[in-house]
Amino acid sequence: xxxxxxDSIIKAxxxxxxxxxxxxxxxxxxxxxxxxxxxxxRPFFHPTNLMTILNNSAAIGIVAGGMTLVIITSGIxxxxxxxxxxxxxxxxxxxxxxxxxxxxxxxxxxxxxxxxGAFQGVxxxxxxxxxxxxxxxxxxxxxxxxxLSTGAQATPKLPxxxxxxxxxxxxxxxxxxxxxxxxxxxxxTFGNFVDSNWLNFxxxxxxxxxxxxxxxxxxxxxxxxxxxxRYIYAIGSNALGARQSGINTSxxxxxxxxxxxxxxxxxxxxxLGRAPYAKSDYGQMWELxxxxxxxxxxxxxxxxxxxxxxxxxxxxxxxxxxxxxxxAQLDTFWQMVVTGxxxxxxxxxxxxxxxxxxKNVRKLLVAVSSFMAFLTMMTPASLYLKAKISLLEHNASxxxxxxxxxxxxxxxxxxxxPKEIDDLQQIILSNTSISFLCLILFILSLLPIFSLNxxxxxxxxxxxxxxIIPIVNIGYAVTIPFLIFGVIVxxxxxxxDLIFERARKLDSFIS
Amino acid sequence: MRNLLSKFVVLTFFAITSNAAxxxxxxxxxxxxxxxxxxxxxxxxxxxxxxxxxxVKLVSVGPAFQGxxxxxxxxxxxxxxxxxxAIGIAPVDSAGVAPAVTDAMSSGIxxxxxxxxxxxxxxxxxxxxxxxxxxKVQGAISATLVNDGDTVIYVTGNQAQSTGQERRNGFMxxxxxxxxxxxxxxxxxxxxxxxxxxxxxxxxxxxxxVKMVVNxxxxxxxxxxxxxxxxxxxxxxxxxxxxxxxxxxxxxxxxGWVHADTAQMLYQMGYQGIKAAAAAARGxxxxxxxxxxxFLVTPSTSGVYKKMVGIN
Numbered sequence: 001x002x003x004x005x006x007d008s009i010i011k012a013x014x015x016x017x018x019x020x021x022x023x024x025x026x027x028x029x030x031x032x033x034x035x036x037x038x039x040x041x042r043p044f045f046h047p048t049n050l051m052t053i054l055n056n057s058a059a060i061g062i063v064a065g066g067m068t069l070v071i072i073t074s075g076i077x078x079x080x081x082x083x084x085x086x087x088x089x090x091x092x093x094x095x096x097x098x099x100x101x102x103x104x105x106x107x108x109x110x111x112x113x114x115x116x117g118a119f120q121g122v123x124x125x126x127x128x129x130x131x132x133x134x135x136x137x138x139x140x141x142x143x144x145x146x147x148l149s150t151g152a153q154a155t156p157k158l159p160x161x162x163x164x165x166x167x168x169x170x171x172x173x174x175x176x177x178x179x180x181x182x183x184x185x186x187x188x189t190f191g192n193f194v195d196s197n198w199l200n201f202x203x204x205x206x207x208x209x210x211x212x213x214x215x216x217x218x219x220x221x222x223x224x225x226x227x228x229x230r231y232i233y234a235i236g237s238n239a240l241g242a243r244q245s246g247i248n249t250s251x252x253x254x255x256x257x258x259x260x261x262x263x264x265x266x267x268x269x270x271x272l273g274r275a276p277y278a279k280s281d282y283g284q285m286w287e288l289x290x291x292x293x294x295x296x297x298x299x300x301x302x303x304x305x306x307x308x309x310x311x312x313x314x315x316x317x318x319x320x321x322x323x324x325x326x327x328a329q330l331d332t333f334w335q336m337v338v339t340g341x342x343x344x345x346x347x348x349x350x351x352x353x354x355x356x357x358x359k360n361v362r363k364l365l366v367a368v369s370s371f372m373a374f375l376t377m378m379t380p381a382s383l384y385l386k387a388k389i390s391l392l393e394h395n396a397s398x399x400x401x402x403x404x405x406x407x408x409x410x411x412x413x414x415x416x417x418p419k420e421i422d423d424l425q426q427i428i429l430s431n432t433s434i435s436f437l438c439l440i441l442f443i444l445s446l447l448p449i450f451s452l453n454x455x456x457x458x459x460x461x462x463x464x465x466x467x468i469i470p471i472v473n474i475g476y477a478v479t480i481p482f483l484i485f486g487v488i489v490x491x492x493x494x495x496x497d498l499i500f501e502r503a504r505k506l507d508s509f510i511s
Numbered sequence: 512m513r514n515l516l517s518k519f520v521v522l523t524f525f526a527i528t529s530n531a532a533x534x535x536x537x538x539x540x541x542x543x544x545x546x547x548x549x550x551x552x553x554x555x556x557x558x559x560x561x562x563x564x565x566x567v568k569l570v571s572v573g574p575a576f577q578g579x580x581x582x583x584x585x586x587x588x589x590x591x592x593x594x595x596x597a598i599g600i601a602p603v604d605s606a607g608v609a610p611a612v613t614d615a616m617s618s619g620i621x622x623x624x625x626x627x628x629x630x631x632x633x634x635x636x637x638x639x640x641x642x643x644x645x646x647k648v649q650g651a652i653s654a655t656l657v658n659d660g661d662t663v664i665y666v667t668g669n670q671a672q673s674t675g676q677e678r679r680n681g682f683m684x685x686x687x688x689x690x691x692x693x694x695x696x697x698x699x700x701x702x703x704x705x706x707x708x709x710x711x712x713x714x715x716x717x718x719x720x721v722k723m724v725v726n727x728x729x730x731x732x733x734x735x736x737x738x739x740x741x742x743x744x745x746x747x748x749x750x751x752x753x754x755x756x757x758x759x760x761x762x763x764x765x766x767g768w769v770h771a772d773t774a775q776m777l778y779q780m781g782y783q784g785i786k787a788a789a790a791a792a793r794g795x796x797x798x799x800x801x802x803x804x805x806f807l808v809t810p811s812t813s814g815v816y817k818k819m820v821g822i823n
Binding site for chain 1: 734
């Protein structure tokens with residue numbers, strides 16, 4: 001019985017890690033827990049917060065969805081941000097200044113997207129221009145065209161019809177009717193339910209999010225079930241072979257660029273549904289965000305491999321970083337560093353996943369545990385280093401002063417008073433020994449990456465646990481979660497080989 | 512063939528003579544930070560009007576995108592090579608342009624810094640609002656709009672730039688001094704209104720007791736307003752305070768969203784900057800610091816302000 005249970009767990013694990021989106025998913029999960037611990041107030045996992053993230057992911061998400069298709073064909077589209085900006089500006093422009101009714105303005109915007117895609121698609125598919133160059137030119141052309149045609153001026157606030165694609169809330173009407181007392185029977189009960197849970201749930205239930213999810217559902221069904229879907233994977237993994245087997249590769253490549261630009265135009269529409277006005281400088285740098293989301297989602301830049309749901313996770317991860325780090329009130333410059341680290345983590349997991357090698361998985365787990373040791377070490381060591389650096393800077397400025405040089409503003413600011421020097425020396429003294437202990441643990445935790453000896457891993461785990469005593473003694477109890485998580489991961493690494501062996505056996509039974 | 516040749520000669524002749532006519536006018540270079548931002552368009556307008564008044568030829572160029580230092584440096588060197596008599600520059604990076612500015616100054620070309628200062632190099636004149644002083648006024652007026660202990664949001668500008676740092680520091684000091692019990696939640700941005708919108712939305716969602724959103728620039732004000740609208744707030748539920756006095760923020764003030772806005776005299780900044788550049792080009796001495804002042808726009812003074820800067 002218990003064997004069956006472990007087997008089904010292993011099967012579930014295998015299935016999970018076969019999915020391209022698993023790397024991004026784990027990164028989301030870890031980040032979300034970290035943010036949960038570091039924010040006060042309403043919990044991070046609260047549905048309204050999750051829905052806010054989805055709402056704000058919608059526009060860039062749809063742009064990234066189109067980008068995924070292009071990257072699967074082993075192409076790239078650098079123009080999506082500019083196309084999004086231009087169509088957003090023009091849609092708003094014809095609606096505000098040419099008297100177009102909203103539906104006609106929207107059709108205009110989408111058609112422009114389609115035309116731009118056709119133009120770039122022809123260049124790439126029929127004239128053999130490298131996609132990177134053709135769309136890099138597009139990046140500049142469409143941004144310039146957007147600025148020129150609208151004078152780079154913002155439109156007035158757009159008609160309320162545009163809210164349908166963004167901030168419109170399907171429950172708002174029911175709530176208003178209920179508050180006005182126009183409802184009866186079941187609807188009255190339902191209205192009451194909506195009204196009393198308004199702030200906790202329904203307020204952020206908006207169209208952006210619904211359209212975002214629906215878009216990915218439909219597109220992924222198309223990709224999985226149509227000839228078009230199979231062909232773009234074929235083109236991406238081997239264009240020559242695809243052509244020789246009778247696929248009209250040029251046609252399908254062009255269609256993909258058209259779909260991508262159309263998605264950019266559709267993304268513009270979703271953006272307008274939440275933005276204060278239409279303007280031609282929207283969507284700057286979105287091409288990079290979209291590409292990042294696609295790659296984080298496990299899609300290969302060389303084409304032929306990837307999934308839409310990976311991109312979905314990738315977009316959410318990027319937005320989650322912004323949202324969560326803002327809620328955690330982390331310093332701006334730290335946010336930049338942390339963003340990069342999380343992207344590395346997601347892509348690292350994906351690399352190991354693809355290698356399908358138990359040794360690599362073990363190494364990754366050990367690396368995670370030594371990262372935990374590093375975090376533990378930095379808790380006292382950052383204080384120690386900061387104090388050391390302040391003293392060093394003080395001495396350097398002092399020496400300049402003694403040498404009779406004129407000090408610049410920044411240099412005078414680094415001079416310290418005698419009391420401050422005393423305080424710093426106190427900090428250095430009290431953190432030296434514990435930093436040193438932690439450093440030893442960190443170095444020790446790196447060893448199992450190079451040697452797969454099980455005893456070494458067990459010994460390191462014991463050292464992790466033993467370190468808890470001195471570190472709590474000195475008052476850094478906050479680091480306990482790091483140490484415990486490190487031990488858990490390290491112990492997990494011992495079972496990787498077993499799990500792989502069993503999974504292979506199960507796999508051969510299944511197939 | 513001969514006909515063509517004679518045409519060419521005539522054309523060249525015209526080109527030379529008309530070029531001479533231009534050279535009689537002093538060429539003043541003007542490097543802006545943005546050609547598409549609503550606030551910058553007002554500054555640029557002031558610069559053009561001043562050039563027309565002074566009878567100088569204004570060659571104005573902007574970066575490819577906001578914050579692009581390398582293209583600004585390139586343009587700067589081109590202007591020096593073309594023999595501009597003076598250059599007005601709004602640096603995208605205070606320290607980044609310093610070496611180029613030093614070079615130009617030492618070869619005798621007066622440099623006027625507009626809006627953002629140059630750190631690490633002397634300039635002929637620095638024409639700008641005193642961001643720190645105005646931000647303190649913004650902080651003080653914001654404090655009167657809430658009670659002590661109320662939670663407020665501050666949307667920052669780019670903290671790698673002096674303008675962003677001074678505005679944040681000025682606001683924080685003045686506001687915290689007047690409302691020591693209030694919690695200030697920060698939404699970091701790089702002068703990008705989308706970041707402002709998403710950040711404000713996120714913070715409002717997890718803190719329902721926010722009473723006011725203060726912004727480091729009016730792009731942020733408009734982003735914050737969109738965030739409030741997205742969450743179904745009406746005008747006045749959460750107070751907005753702006754910085755810049757951009758026309759869309761003043762319109763939002765008339766609708767009841769914005770309660771105060773410390774307006775920089777944007778037009779004056781461009782106007783006085785190019786006036787100073789023209790004077791320096793003629794060899795006159797100009798003051799090394801020209802403060803273009805500010806105007807505190809509130810619902811009661813917005814009429815005066817609109818008349819002054821020409822918003823209908």
